[in-house]
Amino acid sequence: MAPTENATTATTATPGAPTGLQKAVRWHPPSYDIRVEEIPIPQIEHPDDAIVKITLAALCGSDLHIYRGHGGVSEVHTCGHEFIGEVVALGSSFGKDVKGRPALYSSLKVGDRIVSPFTVNCGECSVCRLGYTGRCPEGFLFGSPALNGGQAQYIRVPKAGGTLFNLSDPSTWSSSMSAEERKNALANLSDSSLLMLADILPTGVFAALQAINHPKVQPVLTGKPWPLCFTGAGDGVSILEEDRVFTAAIIGLGPVGVCAAISLLDTVSTGKIPFRIIAIDPNAARREKMKVVYDTIDASGKAGGEFSVLSIDEAKAKAKEWTNGVGCTAVLEVVGNVSALNLSYELVSAFGVIVSVGVHGEPPLPFTGRQVYNKNVSLDFGRCPARAMFPPAFDLLVKRQDIFGSIGEPASLIDSVVDFGKAAESYSAFDKGEVGKVIFDPWK
């Protein structure tokens, strides 16, 4: 990752910043049409912008919504919302220590190594401050008609001081590790590993954390009945050891589903929580990947409990067996379609929690009011606030380099790194479930 030829000179939107044409992976309407085209290198348009030279960009399952023509968009744009790279130009807002603005406006420099969350967020509105960066009112999704994506050689990042993570300055985020430990860890982390922080790892952690933190799940974990008012004092009703097995299902074992499983397993293992987790996918290759990942985690001595990787019908039977017909305390839905939601409902217990991080489209939710009332279902939908989730995702990334640190191994989440010449065929193969996660090197 040597600095680019322009990196040392382009401290603001100066003529020293890169200009001319670049290669980019572009989507064309109506569907299944991916082309590599030459388009202008983006320039600073707003004082809060950064221009980033992209080192690696990944193909994500949610790119397929637009690819298939289901995204509700019809305009040509540069694809991709997962990228890592290096700052080559900064707008005039940078280099100034303005009270109340995110710290990166004063500290980010040309030449810094960055990873970006998959959405822009300002970092200075109430929504961002509360941690809900994925829904910043000034936010955009990279790789959409509103904002060109990262499957290119350069990208413009709006609100860059609120959006980017500066991997060259670990003092700009908190962690369970010290800044020194983070610095040492970063020196050993490959770009392909750090790229997991753009979306799939925080989204997996987001799914797991929402389940674990939900008040309806807490009684199983803490032994204190919901809502901490049916206490056993006098009434003779107390939670028993047998009630304290955390039962969960993970539906969809694409890269995000596997990340959700890794995060959930890390949490229950660290917390010494007995568990029975069912990981579900109709695709045998994905199940095989999940099994190898679990064996890797298990082999490292951190896991306890029971974990079963199953097809849909097998999972229904196993959930009944493991929960005495009551259903799972939590279901993580990592697919984003109606059949996955129906399976979630079937598997969840009364007063259980369905966490859905799948990107859903136009179809209505497949539940009647009576169904959700009768089962006292809790549902948490939506996009990961990746900017806010970065600290725990980073810690997990460092901890599980046995999985995230490699490419093309049985336990790797990344299948291969390819050049843009393979973009169209990679989209097609990924769409058909023939390959796992693919990364593009725009400079190959």
Added chain:
Amino acid sequence: MAPTENATTATTATPGAPTGLQKAVRWHPPSYDIRVEEIPIPQIEHPDDAIVKITLAALCGSDLHIYRGHGGVSEVHTCGHEFIGEVVALGSSFGKDVKGRPALYSSLKVGDRIVSPFTVNCGECSVCRLGYTGRCPEGFLFGSPALNGGQAQYIRVPKAGGTLFNLSDPSTWSSSMSAEERKNALANLSDSSLLMLADILPTGVFAALQAINHPKVQPVLTGKPWPLCFTGAGDGVSILEEDRVFTAAIIGLGPVGVCAAISLLDTVSTGKIPFRIIAIDPNAARREKMKVVYDTIDASGKAGGEFSVLSIDEAKAKAKEWTNGVGCTAVLEVVGNVSALNLSYELVSAFGVIVSVGVHGEPPLPFTGRQVYNKNVSLDFGRCPARAMFPPAFDLLVKRQDIFGSIGEPASLIDSVVDFGKAAESYSAFDKGEVGKVIFDPWK
């Protein structure tokens, strides 16, 4: 509340328990057909049963689902799931101290004053122990074809040791008050006041607690960003005072909605949480009641913040004004229909929480997958676990006797106490929104 003539002799299912005929309010299919009929006094059918002589029984908004023919039932049955009374017979399970069984199996006695939650729960399965008594697999709703209700002179209570609250023995539940304080409080609480514990007060508390306890609401209350990982350490993004105003909407100001408002106001006032709460109902009489209740609470010096009682259109404008267009952090849906859910979605913020305690029927949820994804909505549906919610509901009942302790006053939730001769007309008037909560005295 003098003991009945049989009370001192019927210690088990003995011939001394009451027999013969009784008066009961019965629903007849298909709809709007309420009749007072003579039916046999129920008898002990199972060792865990209790027979209760009913002192007062109430008419509840959710009785209207069956009344209108929307309940999906077609069999004649005794109505009502809110009742208070006195034990007149107990099955053979009682009077025995069996390890692992709820304490009431050893301590409940003929002659004890009880109030019942609106559903049966065994108190000895995993679901009950976790606090989810409203969905006990052995549970039933009183006043349904599966189990005759409380608008009668006598009722059979299955699983009575797990289900009932013994108001004669305050040592059988926990509370923020001492057992002595509870005993003194009970001596001053009327039956009509305690009857609020059967459903409407715990359901209101349940709605408020689910909102307050939700992890997505916590950042506003605690000042710590969700999910407690976007800390301001280094990144310069911290929650400000202005972000910490709890904004909420309550949709539906029937008795449960008013109870939800009282509980929410009690929680935010006690916690000194700045708030802006909008209470919404299209019915002017209900809005007037809510205003008087709020003034009563406010007059007692416990409330702070802003509270506005509005019609639907006014509420939409106020929510925009109070939240800068972002929407409310929490919406409590206390109606149970599609238009209330649509309004909830419109009013809630991204990453906000919709708590729905309304009893929903067959219509599908009115949301597309894209809508719930795009707003990162959390939803908590379903029935109150009233047995588990009794302790905080009792404490609030004692605290707010200015509201719950009276009948027919401007701030009362109970409009009147009538005899069964007024049953049919009371259902009809309640259905049309012409009266508030009505209580039946079966012995008048």
